[in-house]
């Protein structure tokens with residue numbers, strides 16, 4: 001797994017098909033037992049999430065594992081119900097994409113008591129007993145926030161005066177919303193001319209991204225120089241609001257997103273978005289490998305990190321054909 005972390009993202013993708021062909025769950029397969037995995041997904045709130053679900057389903061099927069899938073429709077109580085149902089069904093491993101960081105102590109203790117390893121994917125948790133989960137497969141969200149801010153500093157280095165930023169946060173209490181905000185602010189705090197003048201959640205969705213941006217524009221109008229959205233879907237919704245307000249996205253208002261989904265590349269190619277910081281949703285192969293190891297009692301690293309880049313509009317057209325999500 002360590003060597004996997006060192007490879008470039010491109011190499012990880014290139015090797016994905018090889019990983020899928022290789023089945024690490026030797027014990028169960030030799031014994032004729034199919035690995036059964038329960039996957040408690042957050043929902044389908046974004047282009048990113050859809051790609052994530054498809055990646056997990058495809059990797060499970062390619063590895064010959066049975067995947068029990070639950071879509072929580074953005075409700076933590078649905079995820080908790082799904083975990084309890086997976087425990088009752090005695091699955092071998094549970095994969096959880098936790099909607100928010102807190103509120104998992106009891107149900108994760110129940111999974112541990114049932115001796116079912118829980119793998120966190122795409123978002124992490126804050127619990128009293130960290131031994132109730134096995135590993136986290138996903139991104140460094142603080143670093144993503146830092147990268148967004150570093151791009152902004154570089155892009156505006158030849159300007160003077162205040163740079164007024166509005167921020168669209170992801171789901172309240174979710175790991176990526178908390179950490180993308182933290183990383184962004186960490187870099188900007190040494191540069192007092194960069195001011196976050198409005199910050200509000202838009203729940204990672206296009207519809208709310210548009211709605212909240214409309215409110216920001218109503219309140220601040222032309223004062224807004226930059227939009228920082230915690231994901232591309234909210235940025236794309238906000239672009240519509242900027243246009244409807246008679247302003248030019250990417251020119252009058254710089255637009256920064258996170259995820260690097262195809263929709264963001266299309267917006268960049270159309271000249272409506274400036275940059276997207278990558279967050280890789282194609283975690284299926286790494287998850288299947290981790291699930292097999294966890295089920296056979298192997299120790300896993302606490303964090304299996306994805307390797308990601310930053311894509312400014314200048315490279316969008318060239319990179320677009322290589323995008324897998």
Ligand code: AHR
Pocket residue numbers: 045046047048049122123176204230231232258259279
């Ligand atoms: O947990 C990852 C985040 O969740 C993605 O950035 C966002 O688009 C998704 O909904």
